[in-house]
Amino acid sequence: MANIIAGVASSHVPAIGAAIDNKRTEEPYWKRVFSGFERSKQWMATTKPDVAIVVYNDHASAFSVELIPTFALGCAAEFPPADEGWGPRPVPVVKGHPALASHIAQSVILDEFDLTIVNKMEVDHGLTVPLNLLFGSPREWPCRVIPLAVNVVMYPPPTGHRCYMLGRAIRKAVESYPEDLKVVMFGTGGMSHQISGPRAGLINSKFDKAFLDNLSKDPAKLTRIPHLEYMREAGAEGIEMVMWLIMRGALDAKVEEVYRFYTVPASNTAVGHIILENRGRTAGKRAGARKGGGERRRQAVARRGGERIASKARR
Numbered sequence: 001m002a003n004i005i006a007g008v009a010s011s012h013v014p015a016i017g018a019a020i021d022n023k024r025t026e027e028p029y030w031k032r033v034f035s036g037f038e039r040s041k042q043w044m045a046t047t048k049p050d051v052a053i054v055v056y057n058d059h060a061s062a063f064s065v066e067l068i069p070t071f072a073l074g075c076a077a078e079f080p081p082a083d084e085g086w087g088p089r090p091v092p093v094v095k096g097h098p099a100l101a102s103h104i105a106q107s108v109i110l111d112e113f114d115l116t117i118v119n120k121m122e123v124d125h126g127l128t129v130p131l132n133l134l135f136g137s138p139r140e141w142p143c144r145v146i147p148l149a150v151n152v153v154m155y156p157p158p159t160g161h162r163c164y165m166l167g168r169a170i171r172k173a174v175e176s177y178p179e180d181l182k183v184v185m186f187g188t189g190g191m192s193h194q195i196s197g198p199r200a201g202l203i204n205s206k207f208d209k210a211f212l213d214n215l216s217k218d219p220a221k222l223t224r225i226p227h228l229e230y231m232r233e234a235g236a237e238g239i240e241m242v243m244w245l246i247m248r249g250a251l252d253a254k255v256e257e258v259y260r261f262y263t264v265p266a267s268n269t270a271v272g273h274i275i276l277e278n279r280g281r282t283a284g285k286r287a288g289a290r291k292g293g294g295e296r297r298r299q300a301v302a303r304r305g306g307e308r309i310a311s312k313a314r315r
């Protein structure tokens with residue numbers, strides 16, 4: 001059976017891709033950003049997923065005002081990098097997983113989510129920048145990738161609740177796929193930013209950090225944030241954060257937050273990043289750990305759990 005073992009959220013700022021492509025990652029401005037993903041790359045190298053489902057938005061590369069699918073699932077065998085005005089990024093062609101993608105499409109459509117099936121598509125920085133941040137710059141991407149493009153560019157984007165429920169439907173689909181596959185979900189975009197108009201340059205760290213807290217511990221609260229609140233608090237392009245809720249909906253209600261990083265700014269946006277593991281996976285890893293250390297960690301987790309329960313009881 002295929003399993004979603006973890007979720008990763010990451011901003012997908014195009015300037016991060018340009019810094020990689022132009023070999024500027026060691027400059028102090030960019031080193032601050034990239035150093036925050038070093039642990040994440042180690043985590044990914046250890047986790048070794050077979051498939052990554054990457055939720056992102058297209059920035060007028062594959063789609064345009066002529067065609068605006070709300071949710072578009074990439075079922076092709078390959079997705080070449082798009083030319084976004086400076087030629088295609090020098091990154092590997094993304095290799096898809098047509099069998100699993102088609103299975104997900106069938107399952108979620110029969111679950112009443114009307115996905116658009118895409119059998120030919122180029123992918124832009126929205127998808128390739130998070131791959132770089134988590135996998136580095138290899139000659140070939142080390143796992144298969146299923147792109148899920150979400151319209152957050154033209155009104156109306158989907159609601160956070162709809163995104164969360166789609167995540168749940170995707171999890172059900174993945175878990176009904178017979179082949180043993182380790183799947184990681186990516187939610188990309190955000191955090192607070194606005195790229196045009198009188199409020200261009202807006203960043204709201206307080207909103208962003210609360211969003212990260214709730215993504216980890218109380219995602220149901222995030223599903224109730226209306227579009228206008230995203231626009232007002234996180235800027236016009238902050239609406240990209242609804243995509244993180246698809247990732248979160250595909251995880252357990254209670255997850256283990258294994259890493260978080262936040263920095264301001266990168267280009268004109270806040271950069272947020274979090275890694276959440278399903279607890280079954282974490283427990284499995286602990287069971288497989290060396291006996292002495294594993295036992296100490298189990299006791300520490302049990303203590304922390306007790307503290308959480310005690311603090312809840314006090315409230």
Ligand SMILES: [Fe+2]
Binds near residue numbers: 012189190240
């Ligand atoms: Fe974007």
